Amino acid sequence: MQTFLVTGAAGFIGSHSVEWLLKQGVRVIGVDNLRTGRLENLVVAHTSPDFEWVNADAGDETAMRILFQQHRFAGVLHLAALVSVPESFHEPALNYRINLAAADSIARLCLEFDCKRLVFASSAAVYGVVASLPNRESDLPQPQSPYAAAKLAAEVMLLGYAASYGLEAVCLRYFNVYGLRQDPASPYSGVLSIFTDRFRHGLPVIVHGDGEQTRDFISVRDVARANGEVLTRGGVASGRYNVCTGRAISLNQVLAIYRELFPNTPPAEYAAARVGDIRHSLGDPGLLRNRLEFNAKIPFAQGLYELAHGEDKKSVVMA
Ligand SMILES: NC(=O)c1ccc[n+]([C@@H]2O[C@H](COP(=O)([O-])OP(=O)(O)OC[C@H]3O[C@@H](n4cnc5c(N)ncnc54)[C@H](O)[C@@H]3O)[C@@H](O)[C@H]2O)c1
CATH class of the missing domain: 3.90.25.10 (UDP-galactose 4-epimerase, domain 1)
Structure with a gap:
């Protein structure tokens, strides 16, 4: 049975993604430090014997290394983040640590432990104010907040590791998830x-x-399916993809x-x-549709x- 790591598992998107993965018959290790997530979100996940909950900081490389040593992860879904754009203005150093440094640390652990696929929760916020809509992945990003800047910088780091070391890094730019x-x-x-x-x-x-x-607006159930399919099915090349309708x-x-x-x-x-x-x-969903036949349903x-x-x-x- 394959084992996947999900960070931010007790969050809104994380808990739905964990449930989607468990339904596919895989094992899931869910990490969260409950900064904004809630244990109640994992009630359904906990009914599965294939789910394990770990209270840890995804940016704590020592704690995360132990998990990578214990399990041979087939892939990682990295959702843990400081999710509030206004908070990122007030706490830029924390934003850097959680939204950029932790992603970098997880990516290096993937390389160290030969975990091939890392799916990263990016955001439509990276586009900023662009001249024309819909946003396409080829648009020049113009982040307007520390949050968006860190998400974009993390994308660049991960895709740099993909080019340098062959990590499969898939950065999913979610639009408005509800x-x-x-x-x-x-x-x-x-x-x-x-x-x-x-x-x-x-x-x-x-x-x-x-x-x-x-x-x-895209349903969290569609987003969980996009996360899960990209993580488990593979077949999506490293890169940036809109997740939108x-x-x-x-x-x-x-x-x-x-x-x-x-x-x-x-x-x-x-x-x-x-x-x-x-x-x-507004996003253009064409790229993920072409690569994965993914449509929001x-x-x-x-x-x-x-x-x-x-x-x-x-x-x-x-x-
Ligand atoms: N909800 C949206 O519309 C939306 C849009 C674009 C991008 N995103 C991204 O999707 C991801 C999930 O967001 P969400 O909406 O589910 O928010 P959320 O706050 O519900 O989930 C984030 C989870 O990460 C956890 N977390 C935060 N810092 C952590 C750390 N250092 N270690 C371990 N866990 C940590 C939180 O406790 C929480 O459970 C985030 O990366 C966010 O930036 C969300």
């Missing part, structure tokens, strides 16, 4: 988890700007769907646009329904 287990309590959470929380409590949502700003959804469209799901909630309140918020974000309205009701049942028609 779904169950995204923490709405953080002011830096994804907009959909915050909206969902407000709707569930019968509170009006606050929209910054006119609501016509758009995002390429290629469809732009405005916040006003989101609200229209929510009004169907929660008809009795008060109308949204519109506030001033936030300084620095980008107006539109969850229709947005269905994903939103699952998020709103905390279950995977019926689908609703997109407004």
